[in-house]
Amino acid sequence: MKFVEILYYFFMLSAGVSAAMILFTENLFRAVLLLLIVLLSVAGIYVMSFAEFLAVTQILIYAGGVVVVILFGIMLTSKTSGTALTVKNTNVFSAALLGCLLIYLLIRLLTKDFSNAQTEPLDFNSIRETGINLMTSHLLAFEVAAILLLVTLIGAAVISSGNKNSIVK
Amino acid sequence: MIPLLHTLYFGAFLFTIGLMIILIKKSLVMMLIGLELMLNAANVNLVAFNQMYPASISGQMFALFIVVVAVCETAIGLAIVLHVYKMHNTSVPEEISELKG
Numbered sequence: 468m469k470f471v472e473i474l475y476y477f478f479m480l481s482a483g484v485s486a487a488m489i490l491f492t493e494n495l496f497r498a499v500l501l502l503l504i505v506l507l508s509v510a511g512i513y514v515m516s517f518a519e520f521l522a523v524t525q526i527l528i529y530a531g532g533v534v535v536v537i538l539f540g541i542m543l544t545s546k547t548s549g550t551a552l553t554v555k556n557t558n559v560f561s562a563a564l565l566g567c568l569l570i571y572l573l574i575r576l577l578t579k580d581f582s583n584a585q586t587e588p589l590d591f592n593s594i595r596e597t598g599i600n601l602m603t604s605h606l607l608a609f610e611v612a613a614i615l616l617l618v619t620l621i622g623a624a625v626i627s628s629g630n631k632n633s634i635v636k
Numbered sequence: 637m638i639p640l641l642h643t644l645y646f647g648a649f650l651f652t653i654g655l656m657i658i659l660i661k662k663s664l665v666m667m668l669i670g671l672e673l674m675l676n677a678a679n680v681n682l683v684a685f686n687q688m689y690p691a692s693i694s695g696q697m698f699a700l701f702i703v704v705v706a707v708c709e710t711a712i713g714l715a716i717v718l719h720v721y722k723m724h725n726t727s728v729p730e731e732i733s734e735l736k737g
Binding site (some may be wrong): 566 | 661716
């Protein structure tokens with residue numbers, strides 16, 4: 468087994484185990500830290516799959532932005548101070564049944580024998596290709612994403628500002 | 637060489653875990669965490685299929701835009717959770733019962 472493949476399976480294992488631990492932990496804060504491990508491991512999988520730009524985006528936006536935003540959300544919506552933030556479970560049996568059914572179906576569906584993933588180094592620069600594509604063939608989607616981000620910025624500020632006149636009660 | 641099937645199995649596992657977190661946990665913030673896991677599972681699948689044709693990077697581009705939309709969804713979702721907390725003083729979905737008869 469080559470070193471690249473060992474790294475690939477290591478990232479998959481750490482992401483899978485951390486995701487399963489989110490399901491079983493009852494501490495909200497610990498769940499966010501486990502989410503951070505999952506996101507960083509997925510970024511590692513992207514690097515192994517020659518998606519370098521996506522990996523850097525994942526680390527910057529998810530690990531740097533989303534996790535911090537979720538932590539702020541936890542701090543602003545918790546009543547207790549000093550005690551651990553516990554989350555109760557509900558519908559455990561039906562959810563476990565549905566989860567088992569879904570993963571059984573997904574694994575049964577994936578019967579086609581796909582080709583192996585590319586692990587040899589490629590002869591082109593994927594980051595350069597991403598930049599060229601963003602400015603040529605994907606320019607419309609790029610601009611729409613920019614407008615979406617602007618709308619989100621204004622919308623989030625308006626919703627959470629608590630101004631009674633601007634919010635439909 | 638890593639079989640593509642193993643990455644797809646990993647994506648299916650991550651998606652199922654995310655769905656179960658949304659169904660089981662009694663907290664709005666925890667449901668957002670489950671949503672992030674499901675979106676990441678979709679992205680892992682896109683990147684994996686991109687490796688069948690590494691010269692065209694359409695899968696990576698698609699995943700990039702999914703990341704943008706996921707971030708917008710998290711920001712708006714947390715703003716809504718904060719507003720709900722201000723109005724109902726709780727972030728447990730079962731206790732928000734103003735619209736129940």
